[in-house]
Amino acid sequence: MADYTFFTVPMSRGQIARWALHEAGADYEQVLVDWANRPPELAAANPMNKVPTLIHHAPEGDRVITECAAICAYLADVHPEAGLLPQGAEKADYHRWLFFGAGPLEQAVVSRAMGWEVPEGKQGMAGFGSYERTIDTLEGLLSGRDWVCGARFTMADVYVGSQVDWALNFGSIPPRPAFVAYAERLRTRPGYQSAKAIDRALIKAAQG
Ligand SMILES: N[C@@H](CCC(=O)N[C@@H](CS)C(=O)NCC(=O)O)C(=O)O
Structure with a gap:
């Protein structure tokens, strides 16, 4: 087994x-x-x-x-x-952005895809505040570094990176240079390529 x-x-x-x-x-x-x-x-x-x-x-x-x-x-x-765990000072960014990805970022992207708007005056109650605030924050992170924790790829990049990669493909985040460059870096990972090859082949087979 x-x-x-x-x-x-x-x-x-x-x-x-x-x-x-x-x-x-x-x-x-x-x-x-x-x-x-x-x-x-x-x-x-x-x-x-x-x-x-x-x-x-x-x-x-x-x-x-x-x-x-x-x-x-x-x-x-x-x-x-x-070697995908954060080390020392990387731990703050690892946890911070992993949870940001699973909370505010996922909510912002899904809300946009569903056509949901945060009602006027209610941004303070929504964990992601607003779509614009969340996307600008993500851009700020990825503008100054190659990976979520800085210079080194960690497992946080698989999760945050998947959100960026998927959202770029489906047009649910704008193709800002920092997002596009990050997605290009992610796509060079052998693990990304081998995993995506399996899913793409399965999707193609299902489509006949
Ligand atoms: N919060 C979950 C979401 C999982 C999820 O919604 N998966 C979808 C596919 S992308 C699903 O199983 N949908 C079938 C259903 O809800 O019945 C996660 O991050 O894994």
Whole structure:
């Protein structure tokens, strides 16, 4: 049995988890989920019945990990040999921007894609404040450095980078130079390329 069982759908946030699995060098077996006919093992592991869902078959017993950002952080932790954990002073940026990605950034991008606007006078109650504020903050981060933690790629780049890469592809963030340059750096990662090749091939096969 592989170390991980990975429930995914090729055109989904499962792409984030697959990239993280490849960066970590993890041994996994995929279960491709049919939306209309989801395996009972998925709901048993994750009552949200969503992908990605990961089961780690640890020596002490199975552990379930859901939520893309948590999956990224967990894999970096369990596979320290992959060198994706933050060191020393990098820890602040690693945690700060990983949570920013999973909170304000995801909310801002999804709200924009859904056509939701924060009502006048309610920005203070919305965790992301406004789409513009969130996107400008992200641009500020990526304008001054190559990677989330500075000079070194960490697992935070898999998560924040996936948000940027995906949003650029779908036009849900503007193609500002800092975002485009960051996405270009991400796409040179062997782990990105091997993971995306699998999902792209699966998407192509499904389209016939
Ligand atoms: N917060 C979750 C979101 C997961 C999620 O919404 N996955 C979508 C695919 S991208 C899904 O499974 N949708 C099916 C459904 O909700 O029924 C994460 O970050 O992993």
